[in-house]
Amino acid sequence: MDPTSRPAVVIDNGTGYTKMGFAGNVEPCFILPTVVxxxxxxxxxxxxxxxxxxxxxxxxxxxxxxxxxxxxxxxAKSRSSSTYNLRYPIEHGQVEDWDAMERYWQQCVFNYLRCDPEDHYFLLTESPLTPPESREYTGEILFETFNVPGLYIAVNSVLALAAGYTTSKCEMTGVVVDVGDGATRVVPVAEGYVIASCIKSIPIAGKDVTLFIQQLMRERGENIPPEDSFDVARKVKEMYCYTCSDIVKEYNKHDKEPGKYIKQWKGVKPKTGAPYTCDVGYERFLGPEVFFNPEIYSNDFITSLPAVIDKCIQSAPIDTRRALYKNIVLSGGSTMFKDFGRRLQRDLKKIVDARVLANNARTGGEITSQPVEVNVVSHPVQKFAVWFGGSVLSSTPEFFASCRTKEEYEECGASICRTNPVFKGMY
Known part of the structure; x- marks a missing residue:
């Protein structure tokens, strides 16, 4: 049977989690930690x-x-047996351990998706700053080990932009704010092409929020087993954290009505099986605050996320800036905090409006700048926006024509995987 008549396999390998499933679905079939x-x-x-x-x-x-x-x-295996060593194949968005990565893909395909790789085209994702050699390694493994008929390696920011559209026409100019577990990147995209020279990265991501919550709970002396403290902090982040509009007001709220705002975490000690409880207090809003006031977490990096987005757009070509401000798309699990998009839009609008006022004052009112529209797009699938964008992309007829095929690989070698065409099939 022709592989193009079957749905493509879409795998989005992130630093913290991997999303996998088949093209045409709204949600991935499996979301697993990227660990072997x-x-x-x-x-x-x-x-x-x-x-x-x-x-x-x-x-x-x-x-x-x-x-x-x-x-x-x-x-679970690493907890129950000391003979199993954990290996994290991806660090900061880049594959560091190819042997572990190959094993990971093997389990994804055969154990979870339960499909024959020779019968499906594959779409994999990569970070915008991935070196070409990495794409070659990916191509070699997929074509040689799994014998796939076709492969497309897509830039995750472009897929996230495709997932964020709100009308029937997909707007492929915008800024993707991708906040994952291991990396935070602000990536400007114009007409489907990444403006690579303007990409900004910041060294604060979802894992740092978890570490900060862990540190706050430890300093307060909460009764959490040391071997469980990171997992508890991660679950507290995912279940209880939210973005506040003003830290001082939030502190006052917690102090006035602790019963309303302080939550209880209940757990079981892994070694003894004894139950324990701990309070979840200020870290509920202080965790996500590291993106807006990073100085509370780190002395090395003190530029807020809204300021980084503004710098990114200001470094882009001048004729794209208004369109970029107008379409700022959130992507990644660490953008899922309540009111995160609203706070980001408010802080960014303040920076932009202050610049417009300063420019108007400088010209003495002779030349007045038009107000700049700032719009941060939140949508229901932003947690797995990259995967959903890949699902949409690989459902179009043009997808199969744009893939690198096994025949091309055998004729030209792994170097064909260095580039993948951007096609206009869906917008």
């Missing part, structure tokens, strides 16, 4: 214990290759 637990006890045995024979050593290597888990299963 490999049983490396076979290979760490001394050669004498393997009787020194080649066969015994070879069998140990095969056993080590077969015995691994990914996602939540990997985390």
């Amino acid at each position: 637990a490999a049983n490396e006890s076979f290979l760490s045995q001394p050669k004498s214990s393997l009787k020194g024979s080649w066969a015994a050593q070879h069998n140990a290597g095969v056993a080590a290759d077969m015995d691994f888990f990914i996602g939540d299963e990997a985390l």
